[in-house]
Amino acid sequence: MVEINPHDLLKIDSISALSEELPSWANSIFPNSLTVVVRRSPMRAGRIPVGVRGMKREHRFATYVDPKDVLKVTTPYELVERKAWKKTIPERQILPAIKALPKINEVLHNYHWGISGSVGFELATGTRAAKMTSDLDLVWLPEHSINKNEASSLLKELNQFGIHADLQVIQGNNGFSLEEYANSTSTIMMKTLEDPILVKDPWLK
Numbered sequence: 001m002v003e004i005n006p007h008d009l010l011k012i013d014s015i016s017a018l019s020e021e022l023p024s025w026a027n028s029i030f031p032n033s034l035t036v037v038v039r040r041s042p043m044r045a046g047r048i049p050v051g052v053r054g055m056k057r058e059h060r061f062a063t064y065v066d067p068k069d070v071l072k073v074t075t076p077y078e079l080v081e082r083k084a085w086k087k088t089i090p091e092r093q094i095l096p097a098i099k100a101l102p103k104i105n106e107v108l109h110n111y112h113w114g115i116s117g118s119v120g121f122e123l124a125t126g127t128r129a130a131k132m133t134s135d136l137d138l139v140w141l142p143e144h145s146i147n148k149n150e151a152s153s154l155l156k157e158l159n160q161f162g163i164h165a166d167l168q169v170i171q172g173n174n175g176f177s178l179e180e181y182a183n184s185t186s187t188i189m190m191k192t193l194e195d196p197i198l199v200k201d202p203w204l205k
Contacts, residue, residue, distance in 0.1 A: 004048060006040040006175065007116045007139055007168075009074040009124045010065065017069035019047060025059050026052050033125040036065060037116075040175065042193050053121060055129065074124045076114025076139050080105065084115075084123040092122070097134045100161035104136065107157045112141040113167070136165040140178070145203035151182035169202065176202040 004010070012034050015022060022030060036050035039062060043049065047064035054060070078084075085093070085101040092098060097119045114120070117137030118129040138158075146154070155178060158165040167178040175191045176199075187198040 004038055004067075004070075004073060005075070005170075006038050006173070007076050007114070007120075008038045009035050009121065010038060010048070010050060010070045011035050011072035011074070012065055012069050013071055014069075017065050018050075018052070019064040020061075022052065023059075023061050025054050025056075026061060029054055029127070033127045035121070035125045035127075036063075037121065040173070040191055040193060053118070053129065076116045076120050077112065077141070079115045079120055079123050080113060088123065092128070092130070095130050095132060095134065096161075096163045097130055097136045098122075100136060100163050100165070103161050104138070104158060104165065107154075108138075108140075112143070114139045114141075116168070134163075136163050138165060138167045139170055139175070140167045141170050148182050148184075151178050155179055155182055171202065 012018075014034070015031060018036075030052055036052055039049040039051050041049035041062075044064055047066055048070070050063060050065050052061040052063065083105070085098050088098060101115070101119075115123060115137075116139050118131070118134050119136060121127060122129040155166070158167070168175045169178055169181070171190075173193050176188055180188045181202055187200050188202055189196045190199045190202055
């Protein structure tokens with residue numbers, strides 16, 4: 001099986017591949033994309049933990065899929081590598097979070113970064129998931145740690161384009177918010193495959 005990580009987008013072969021029945025709000029949306037996002041959670045009976053997303057923030061549905069039902073894997077990093085924002089139709093390129101991506105790419109050109117959240121989902125599937133008010137959720141696989149001053153400077157650069165952007169720093173199966181790290185005075189929350197934990201130094205693996 002191809003390596004699959006949290007935030008990856010999985011195209012599956014049918015609705016029946018999901019381990020639970022879809023909620024009513026998803027019935028008119030999900031069949032068009034047949035794409036789920038990998039959740040940060042343990043596998044269950046060999047099945048991958050995934051989520052179905054809808055058009056509203058509260059429309060999130062957790063379920064599982066069998067690896068054999070996965071047709072395609074798209075990582076957040078692939079969206080950057082192929083500059084997926086260039087392939088969106090003009091009327092979607094005016095959305096602030098999508099419009100900012102070329103400039104974000106310039107800021108992060110030396111980083112191994114990717115696009116997640118509603119913008120990443122839209123770029124990968126063509127589903128109109130992003131809104132005029134959407135934040136820009138980004139992920140970053142770091143080669144080295146940075147201190148809080150460096151984190152604050154980077155976030156300031158990323159947030160000068162009219163949208164709120166944050167990097168989730170990926171540490172193996174774990175992740176933490178660079179914004180929370182930059183603003184912290186003691187501990188911050190580290191997301192893990194199990195429950196979130198509080199840590200003083202999120203860079204320690």
